[in-house]
Amino acid sequence: MMMLARQTLLRISLVAALALVLVMAEGLQSDNRVSAQDVHVTGPLAGAPSVMNQRLWREMRLHVEPFFAFTIADEYSRSLIVGGELRFHFLDWLGIGGWGGYSVATLDTNLTKEIRDKGVTTNANRLDLPSREGYPNQVGRLNWWSGVELHFVPFRGKLAMFQKIFVDADIDVFVGAAFVGVEERADVTGQPSPGNVTYCDQVGDGCLPSQDARAKRTAIAPSFGIAFNAFFKEFVGLAFRWRGIPFKYNTSGTDNNRDGQINSDDRLRQFNNMFSVGVIFTLPPKIKTTD
Amino acid sequence: MAAFWLTPPLAVQAQMEFSLDEVDEEEATPAKKKQENQGDLIEELAAGEDTASDGPVEPEPQREEIAEEIYAVQQIYALRLKRFEMAPSVAFTLNDPYLKRYGLGFAMNYWFTNVLALGVNFNWYDWCGQRAGCNPLDRGTDIVPRIQNQFRLGVPVNDWQFGLWVNFTYVPFYGKFKVRKKIFQWDAYLIGGVGLMRTQPIPVFDPEVRSFDWNTNVAFNVGAGLRIFLTRYLTFFTEFRAYMWPDKFENDRVAPGPGRTDSATWLQSGSTFVANTSIQIGITLFLPIKFEYRLPK
Numbered sequence: 001m002m003m004l005a006r007q008t009l010l011r012i013s014l015v016a017a018l019a020l021v022l023v024m025a026e027g028l029q030s031d032n033r034v035s036a037q038d039v040h041v042t043g044p045l046a047g048a049p050s051v052m053n054q055r056l057w058r059e060m061r062l063h064v065e066p067f068f069a070f071t072i073a074d075e076y077s078r079s080l081i082v083g084g085e086l087r088f089h090f091l092d093w094l095g096i097g098g099w100g101g102y103s104v105a106t107l108d109t110n111l112t113k114e115i116r117d118k119g120v121t122t123n124a125n126r127l128d129l130p131s132r133e134g135y136p137n138q139v140g141r142l143n144w145w146s147g148v149e150l151h152f153v154p155f156r157g158k159l160a161m162f163q164k165i166f167v168d169a170d171i172d173v174f175v176g177a178a179f180v181g182v183e184e185r186a187d188v189t190g191q192p193s194p195g196n197v198t199y200c201d202q203v204g205d206g207c208l209p210s211q212d213a214r215a216k217r218t219a220i221a222p223s224f225g226i227a228f229n230a231f232f233k234e235f236v237g238l239a240f241r242w243r244g245i246p247f248k249y250n251t252s253g254t255d256n257n258r259d260g261q262i263n264s265d266d267r268l269r270q271f272n273n274m275f276s277v278g279v280i281f282t283l284p285p286k287i288k289t290t291d
Numbered sequence: 292m293a294a295f296w297l298t299p300p301l302a303v304q305a306q307m308e309f310s311l312d313e314v315d316e317e318e319a320t321p322a323k324k325k326q327e328n329q330g331d332l333i334e335e336l337a338a339g340e341d342t343a344s345d346g347p348v349e350p351e352p353q354r355e356e357i358a359e360e361i362y363a364v365q366q367i368y369a370l371r372l373k374r375f376e377m378a379p380s381v382a383f384t385l386n387d388p389y390l391k392r393y394g395l396g397f398a399m400n401y402w403f404t405n406v407l408a409l410g411v412n413f414n415w416y417d418w419c420g421q422r423a424g425c426n427p428l429d430r431g432t433d434i435v436p437r438i439q440n441q442f443r444l445g446v447p448v449n450d451w452q453f454g455l456w457v458n459f460t461y462v463p464f465y466g467k468f469k470v471r472k473k474i475f476q477w478d479a480y481l482i483g484g485v486g487l488m489r490t491q492p493i494p495v496f497d498p499e500v501r502s503f504d505w506n507t508n509v510a511f512n513v514g515a516g517l518r519i520f521l522t523r524y525l526t527f528f529t530e531f532r533a534y535m536w537p538d539k540f541e542n543d544r545v546a547p548g549p550g551r552t553d554s555a556t557w558l559q560s561g562s563t564f565v566a567n568t569s570i571q572i573g574i575t576l577f578l579p580i581k582f583e584y585r586l587p588k
Contacts, residue, residue: 011383015572051469075388075434111388111438114444115438115442115444118444119442119443119444120442120443120444121443122443125440125441125442125443128440128441128442129441129442129443132442135442154470155468155469155470156468156469157466157467157468157469157477158466158467159464159465159466159479160464160465160466161463161464162463169466169468170468171468252437252441254437254441255441256437
């Protein structure tokens with residue numbers, strides 16, 4: 001019960017993207033029918049910009065953001081990630097950046113533990129589960145992460161916390177490409193026939209050596225996400241970030257297409273996503289303001 | 292979020308103003324600060340004090356010279372104080388890998404201060420009923436047959452009927468953001484409460500013999516949400532909720548002999564802690580639709 005259903009997450013992402021498009025489209029319309037707070041100013045402030053003395057948190061500044069992240073929606077193994085992000089913003093609402101992280105630890109899900117404790121091996125599934133005790137060794141894992149992304153900041157504002165603390169905040173939407181270090185179960189063929197497997201490489205091995213054999217590759221995938229950022233001082237802020245990176249890999253280390261062998265054809269699409277918390281340091285530390 | 296709370300408020304507060312003018316203003320004379328406190332309508336309203344019942348306020352006699360600058364403070368766009376909130380929504384369960392679950396929700400709150408409400412919420416998961424295509428197992432994800440075929444494991448699954456909770460809601464954050472020339476007010480809230488959850492094991496391991504009734508479980512929930520005001524009485528909201536309860540699942544072992552028909556052997560001996568994390572999306576309607584600001588003289 002602790003894993004996220006990827007189809008549900010994908011559906012929610014689509015709904016969120018649709019809502020974002022609707023909000024932005026509404027904001028771009030010249031017809032002012034939106035009945036949110038519409039400020040009609042008369043008097044000396046008529047014609048003045050909507051925000052005066054606006055602090056430019058991003059324009060021509062470098063953001064350095066060390067972060068801690070964890071993956072969600074994993075079927076068999078979660079990753080705890082430590083990494084960093086570097087962004088440069090040409091405008092207050094547009095920037096480019098790169099990020100990278102390393103999975104400092106992996107956590108098996110409850111499903112993996114259930115299989116380890118209760119899985120049953122027969123000739124019909126020997127290729128999928130050579131031994132239940134060694135099952136955690138065959139699941140796919142994601143070892144390192146990196147990517148380049150374009151950042152848009154369509155929303156900014158301020159918020160009050162407990163009516164005592166006031167901070168500037170914005171929402172950062174980003175899209176780009178990610179490079180992920182994937183570790184999967186190595187290719188292997190069940191013998192003598194699919195559905196009646198007694199060995200894999202050598203007669204009598206029971207496919208046990210193949211359970212620990214690993215193959216590594218780099219997966220290239222689209223990445224996108226959204227972040228909420230709050231700025232406490234001129235050069236320090238906090239970022240809460242969600243990032244989605246969909247790509248295929250063999251999460252369970254099993255023969256998913258039932259062809260009697262484990263290979264690249266057994267990779268299943270996964271909506272890999274992570275949540276991260278980072279501390280933003282900005283350079284130069286001195287902030288500019290508008291008129 | 293922990294870093295938010297760990298940051299010393301006093302150290303932060305000096306950096307939290309939004310314009311340079313406001314920063315300069317903080318360094319003004321004590322007499323000026325006293326004047327600001329008396330006129331800070333936002334703080335008074337947001338603090339939930341019942342200015343409506345207090346009636347007009349007589350200004351205190353002026354004892355010191357006041358600064359000549361007058362700072363205009365914008366009113367809170369929409370007050371929650373003493374209003375009812377009706378909130379229909381849909382709920383998507385995030386963390387069940389075996390069944391897709393969708394709920395229809397309705398919540399009702401009464402705001403007895405501007406930041407604190409008491410209310411109930413109801414989530415109906417069994418809305419499809421017994422019609423064709425409404426079998427819960429038809430909503431199974433593709434991981435269920437994979438687990439059965441590849442690991443020879445059965446998956447005990449419970450169906451959900453509905454949940455009903457009594458909740459407190461607290462609004463620690465509020466703010467506004469700009470989309471071109473529009474300014475939208477928003478707030479973020481924390482919610483939590485206790486209630487009940489009705490569930491029923493789906494017979495998987497011995498469906499020819501076993502059948503189960505709906506069980507009522509004591510449940511509690513916590514969550515956080517975001518509300519964006521579209522008008523002064525209509526908002527869009529989305530919230531993350533974790534509904535938790537101890538649940539009984541079907542026993543994956545079938546007792547031999549006459550014990551097979553003994554219903555006492557059909558359930559697992561212990562309870563399993565279930566945490567249903569879900570996203571709810573909906574709208575809220577504040578009643579009465581109109582409200583009045585009560586301004587001090």
